[in-house]
Amino acid sequence: MAGQRLDLRMSQQLVMTPQLRMAIKLLQMNSLDLHSFVEQEMLENPFLSTEEHTSDSNNEDDPISRDFEKDDISQDLSSDTGLDVGWDSLYDVGNSSDRSGSSHSFDHTSDDAWEANATNDETLKDHLTNQLGLTTSNPVVRFLGQYLIDAIDDTGYINLDFSAASKQLGVDVGKLYEILTLVQTFDPIGVGARSLSECLSLQLKAQGNLTPIAMMVLANLDVLARRDMGKLAKLAGCSSDEVQQVCDRIVQLTPKPGLKFGNDISTNVTPDIIVTRDNDGKWKAELNADAMPKILLNNAFDIKGKNKEDNSYINDKMGRAQWLLKSLEQRAKTIYKTGNAILEFQAGFFDYGVEHLQPLTLKTVADHIEVHESTVSRVTSGKYMQTPMGVFELKYFFSSAIGTTGGKVEVASESVKAMLKRLVKDEPSTRPYSDEKLVALLKKEGIDVARRTVAKYREAIGIPPSSQRRVRM
Numbered sequence: 001m002a003g004q005r006l007d008l009r010m011s012q013q014l015v016m017t018p019q020l021r022m023a024i025k026l027l028q029m030n031s032l033d034l035h036s037f038v039e040q041e042m043l044e045n046p047f048l049s050t051e052e053h054t055s056d057s058n059n060e061d062d063p064i065s066r067d068f069e070k071d072d073i074s075q076d077l078s079s080d081t082g083l084d085v086g087w088d089s090l091y092d093v094g095n096s097s098d099r100s101g102s103s104h105s106f107d108h109t110s111d112d113a114w115e116a117n118a119t120n121d122e123t124l125k126d127h128l129t130n131q132l133g134l135t136t137s138n139p140v141v142r143f144l145g146q147y148l149i150d151a152i153d154d155t156g157y158i159n160l161d162f163s164a165a166s167k168q169l170g171v172d173v174g175k176l177y178e179i180l181t182l183v184q185t186f187d188p189i190g191v192g193a194r195s196l197s198e199c200l201s202l203q204l205k206a207q208g209n210l211t212p213i214a215m216m217v218l219a220n221l222d223v224l225a226r227r228d229m230g231k232l233a234k235l236a237g238c239s240s241d242e243v244q245q246v247c248d249r250i251v252q253l254t255p256k257p258g259l260k261f262g263n264d265i266s267t268n269v270t271p272d273i274i275v276t277r278d279n280d281g282k283w284k285a286e287l288n289a290d291a292m293p294k295i296l297l298n299n300a301f302d303i304k305g306k307n308k309e310d311n312s313y314i315n316d317k318m319g320r321a322q323w324l325l326k327s328l329e330q331r332a333k334t335i336y337k338t339g340n341a342i343l344e345f346q347a348g349f350f351d352y353g354v355e356h357l358q359p360l361t362l363k364t365v366a367d368h369i370e371v372h373e374s375t376v377s378r379v380t381s382g383k384y385m386q387t388p389m390g391v392f393e394l395k396y397f398f399s400s401a402i403g404t405t406g407g408k409v410e411v412a413s414e415s416v417k418a419m420l421k422r423l424v425k426d427e428p429s430t431r432p433y434s435d436e437k438l439v440a441l442l443k444k445e446g447i448d449v450a451r452r453t454v455a456k457y458r459e460a461i462g463i464p465p466s467s468q469r470r471v472r473m
Contacts, residue, residue, distance in 0.1 A: 023327040027334065027375070030382035031270045031291040034331075038293040038324075047321035049298035124156065124191070124261040125149055131186045144171065144179045148192070150381060152183075156191040156258030157199065159460065161413065168361055188257040195459075196255060197221055203253045213238055214246045222465075224250070271386035273339035273394075275350065283350050285339040288386070292332055297321055334379050337369040342385070342397045344368075349397070350387065354418040360398050416447060417461050420454065424463055432469040 026034065042048045132145045147169065151160040158180070166173035184192040189206045193199035197218045204210040204218075216236040217224055223231050224247060232247075233240045272291045278284050298321075345364065348356030362380070366373040380394035399412035423441055427433045433441065435454045442449060463469075 022323070023330065024378075026324075026327050027331050028378040028381055031272060033382075035293055038295060038328075041320075041324060042295060045317050045321050045324075047298050047318050048295050048324070050294060050296065122261060124152065124154060124258040127261055128152065128183065128186050128191065132183070135182065135186075141179060141182070144169070144176060145183060147377075148176070148180055148183050150377070152192060152258070154258055154261075155256040156188065156193065157256075158192050158194055168363065188254070188260065190254060190257040199255065199257065200250060200253050203257075204249065207249075209246075209249055211246070212236070213242060214250070217243065217246050217250065269384050269391055271384040271391055272335050273383070273385040275339075275343060275385060275387045283343055283347070285336075285343045285385070287332060287336050287339075293328060295325065295328070297325055331379075334369075334371065334375060335383060337371075338365060338376060338379050338394065339385060341365045341368045342394065346397050350389075353389070354414060357397070357399060357412040357415045357418070359412045362398060365398075413457070416442070416449065416453075417457050419445065419447065420457055420463065421461060424458075424469070427469075430470065432466040434466045 026037070029037065042050070128149045129146065132142060132149065136142060136145070147165070148158060148160065151165075152158045162173050162176050162180075166176055169176075180192055184202055186192070190199040190203045193202060201210055201215070201218050204214050213236045217232055220232060220235060223235070229240045229243050229247070233243045236243060270291045271288050273285050274288050275283060275285050342360075342365065343350065345360050345368075346358060348358060362373050362376045366376045369376075380398065383394045384391050385394055385397075396414070399414045419442060420438060423433065423438060435451050435458065438454050438458070439449065439451050442454070458465075
């Protein structure tokens with residue numbers, strides 16, 4: 001019989017503290033959520049203040065006005081947390097209890113409190129992310145699922161070039177479609193659709209009413225829009241009454257299932273970055289002080305507890321206040337560097353307009369500012385840049401590339417959409433350009449794309465087919 005043995009083993013473990021979770025959460029908050037969260041923290045923490053009652057050690061300049069370009073965003077957190085992990089090492093915090101071999105030191109009570117305070121009305125993305133967390137604990141599925149959810153707009157539709165995304169993420173495109181199928185099972189039914197037809201078909205399928213006749217009608221929505229029941233009946237090979245029954249079901253469906261949730265953006269957006277020209281005529285990007293909470297560490301008064309529990313509470317609040325200030329400063333630095341990187345890569349956009357928008361990926365910016373790609377993903381979501389051309393979400397400047405001819409190697413998809421708008425705006429009203437004609441006109445400008453690509457982009461920007469644009473005299 002084997003005897004008992006005492007062995008020593010070394011292993012690496014990631015201890016996810018509430019403070020690190022808070023830092024990650026703050027990075028992806030928009031300015032409205034951030035201000036709400038900070039206001040709640042100030043009510044609960046006596047060491048946070050908006051007044052100038054701070055010690056000399058904390059009377060430094062506001063982090064917003066510092067020269068972030070000289071600071072290191074990838075600062076090691078181990079000196080403050082005891083963790084061998086950097087700011088940019090995580091994408092999805094998720095539920096770490098599912099991961100074997102991990103050690104957890106979560107204070108669930110305090111963690112739940114700050115996370116609840118950071119929540120306003122539930123948005124569509126919040127709703128989908130919660131369902132994703134309940135559906136799977138697989139980190140790969142969670143990562144890809146969150147990536148697809150981030151590409152879903154407020155109406156519930158997904159706008160994503162799956163081929164480009166698969167290359168960017170280094171996964172098979174079939175895996176992305178597999179995850180999309182999973183997301184399309186989430187509530188509200190119809191979410192994650194790539195077209196109106198797919199959105200309606202998902203809803204009919206959930207009802208058990210996706211019959212061959214219904215599929216035929218959904219494939220000919222333009223005929224349905226004209227209420228041509230005779231033609232639909234002929235295409236479906238059934239009676240007009242049967243088609244009418246299917247159409248009655250379809251008109252009861254929800255064409256934009258995401259609209260019942262709160263929007264990710266408010267009516268009045270506060271930009272995080274402001275782009276202007278300096279005295280030399282060069283573009284510069286600066287942080288908007290109005291978007292950054294103004295709080296200070298208030299340790300001018302000496303607080304001593306009566307017992308060990310009181311002192312523990314005081315130390316906890318002081319540590320939390322210090323970590324919050326550090327996290328806010330780190331967040332501001334990351335936004336600042338990301339904004340300036342966008343300004344550098346998209347110089348043509350600022351000089352000449354949207355048609356000169358260049359293809360840009362998250363990885364390109366992440367490598368440029370030396371952070372993890374997931375950090376750029378977080379910091380561009382819900383953050384806005386004010387430019388002389390208008391206010392744009394930072395994600396707007398990231399666009400997939402399209403192969404071209406005529407001297408240009410590649411062009412951004414948003415640039416092609418802008419060209420289509422210009423061409424359609426200038427077309428003869430009595431003889432609007434067909435998709436084939438638009439392909440030919442784009443090719444003359446060095447943009448060689450397929451007709452189906454033109455049709456997809458035309459629909460995405462709300463331009464109807466040429467038959468509906470024609471003005472009959």
